Amino acid sequence: MSTQSTVHGRSGLGTPTPAVIPGAVLWAAALLLAVLAPFALYPVFLMKVLCFALFACAFNLLIGFAGLMSFGHAAFFGGAAYVTAHAAKVWALPPEFAILAGVGTATLLGLVFGALAIRRQGIYFAMITLALSQMVFFLALQLPFTGGEDGIQGVPRGRLFGLVDLTDPLAMYYAVLALFLSGFLVIRRAVHSPFGQVLKAIRENEPRAVSLGYRTERYKLLAFVLSASLAGLAGSVKALVFQLATLTDVTWQMSGEVVLMTLLGGMGTLLGPVVGAALVVALESYLAETSLPVPVVIGAIFVFCVLLFRKGIVGEIAGILKRRA
Amino acid sequence: MAEIVLEARDLSKEFKGFTAVKGVNLQVRRGTIHALIGPNGAGKSTVFNLITRFLPPTRGRILYKGRDITRARPADVARMGLVRSFQISAVxxxxxxxxxxxxxxxxxxxxxxxxxxxxxxxxxxxxxxxxxxxxxxxxxxxxxxxxxLPYGRKRALEIATTLALDPEVMLLDEPLAGMGHEDIGHTAALIRRVAAGRTVLMVEHNLSVVADLSDTITVLRRGEVLAEGPYDTVSRDPEVREAYMGAGHG
Known part of the structure; x- marks a missing residue:
């Protein structure tokens, strides 16, 4: 599949032949770059990028392909982070099971949130998800196992499958890369599956999809649950990378940040959220060393990008490539 | 007389103190093209949305092949073979x-x-x-x-999509609205072609447009049935003529 696989009706039906070979080469180059990256850049920084990239990709599955704007995704990200941290630290579960516990929690939360929220649309949908995620925030603040303001600190990374020692930064990096890639591929497949086709139809024109006999609320619910699970995976991995789960992970600002990353990179494109996440994380860590106020600078960049590239960075590039083709 | 495939009995719809549809009775016979016409605000589209279950009726019943579908879900109505199109070309x-x-x-x-x-x-x-x-x-x-696609082609695509479900009854909401003269001719011919072996209920604004397309015409005015019958009967009705004064009938 070519890199410019945007939502706009490009799913290999058009003129596939000329784009396929350079596309495959580009993917291979990107993979090679990701494998070699920790030798040039700080692994913890790269792992942070990958966690947020996966989080943004999961969010994008919902907004970009189902047309549903959630403002409560921090609940899945942070909820999974807490459960994974607790499972690894208190229950002493190995990392694979700790992650599974986090993803399971996010999936269940997604099922409950989704079942309630998909009954409404637009701003009401966003407000219901926000309200529910605030409930998760207060639970994280009050429940005894979450450590209140301190969060859960000193989470052990453990040994993956009892073999790979994740305290080694490189081993941890490759584990995170593998998890990110699996999540990304799941999303890519879902977008190009029979389910993805119906989802796009619902996003484009829901009443028409209903008139074709689709019970659209069920498709939206499945998209919501998938998105929540993958956001949970991102949160679980993040808890192991930083050995930490804190209130920051469940705040509404975190829900806002993922919206920002996705819009910046280009919603409805597969690579957009990855680019957006990398950009925001890189800016945050770069600006942290300067005396500039981080939120103001990022806010200004966001406004600038949204005004200039309405389809996001990747969306605009894809548009230019498409016009040339 | 042919079998009744779709029937509305005493169908009414009230929106907060305003009655959009008042006790409409409608019988669509199998294998015919039935047009529902009327001036703006006559309640045509409301009747249409009631029949396809996109709106819940305040009173009355809807029967499809003798089955009461008054409370069926819209997606399920579509699965039974009653498939609608939309006023704004729905692609x-x-x-x-x-x-x-x-x-x-x-x-x-x-x-x-x-x-x-x-x-x-x-x-x-x-x-x-x-x-x-x-x-x-x-x-x-x-x-x-x-x-x-240009507008007329979008309508053609919409019809192709509807046909993909092989519906027994097609409900077309103003399929000719907003079209140029040439497109109207093409689309009318297309509707006649796809109507073979099916039943079509269509909503239209203009009487003349449906003149040689439909077998039966029901005229609505202010939410009530004003007249019903073949074009020749309906077009001669003095009340219909009055309702359409200046509305460009043929």
Missing amino acids: FPHLSVLENVRVALQRPLGTSFHFWKPEASLHGLHERARDLIDAVNLAAWADRAAVE
Whole structure:
């Protein structure tokens, strides 16, 4: 599949032949770059990028392909982070099971949130998800196992499958890369599956999809649950990378940040959220060393990008490539 | 007289103190083209939305093939073979023409929730989809995004998509609205062609447009049935003439 696989009706039906070979080469180059990256850049920084990239990709599955704007995704990200941290630290579960516990929690939360929220649309949908995620925030603040303001600190990374020692930064990096890639591929497949086709139809024109006999609320619910699970995976991995789960992970600002990353990179494109996440994380860590106020600078960049590239960075590039083709 | 396939009994719809549809009785006979016409605000589209269950009625019943569907869900009504179109051309703009039709074809495969299957699993539907696209003269546009089609072609695509479900009853909401003269001719011919072996209920604004297309015409005014019958009878009705004064009838 070519890199410019945007939502706009490009799913290999058009003129596939000329784009396929350079596309495959580009993917291979990107993979090679990701494998070699920790030798040039700080692994913890790269792992942070990958966690947020996966989080943004999961969010994008919902907004970009189902047309549903959630403002409560921090609940899945942070909820999974807490459960994974607790499972690894208190229950002493190995990392694979700790992650599974986090993803399971996010999936269940997604099922409950989704079942309630998909009954409404637009701003009401966003407000219901926000309200529910605030409930998760207060639970994280009050429940005894979450450590209140301190969060859960000193989470052990453990040994993956009892073999790979994740305290080694490189081993941890490759584990995170593998998890990110699996999540990304799941999303890519879902977008190009029979389910993805119906989802796009619902996003484009829901009443028409209903008139074709689709019970659209069920498709939206499945998209919501998938998105929540993958956001949970991102949160679980993040808890192991930083050995930490804190209130920051469940705040509404975190829900806002993922919206920002996705819009910046280009919603409805597969690579957009990855680019957006990398950009925001890189800016945050770069600006942290300067005396500039981080939120103001990022806010200004966001406004600038949204005004200039309405389809996001990747969306605009894809548009230019498409016009040339 | 032919069998009644679709029937509305004493159908009423009130919106906060305003009665849009008042005790409408409608009987659509199998195999006919039935037009529902009336001036602006006559309640045509409301009746249409009630029958297809996109709006709940305040009173009255809807029967489809003798079955009460007054409380059925809209998606389920569609599955029973009662498929509607929309006033604003209802396509999926950023899907290709082929994908638009394929979405309608793919539900019976039973894989519509399978998010792990490749898109290639749908390629078996392409032949049937292309046949349908050919049937509405859109073959040259098959791989273009629906948003790029001119208006008249969008309506043709919408009809192809509706036909993909092989509906027993097609409900067309102003299929000729907003079209130029030439497009009207094409689309009217298309409707007549696809109506063979089916029942069509269509909403239209103008009496003249449906004159030689429909077998039966029901005229609505202010939410009530004003007249019903073949074109010749209806067009001579003095009350209908009055309702249409200056509305360009033929």
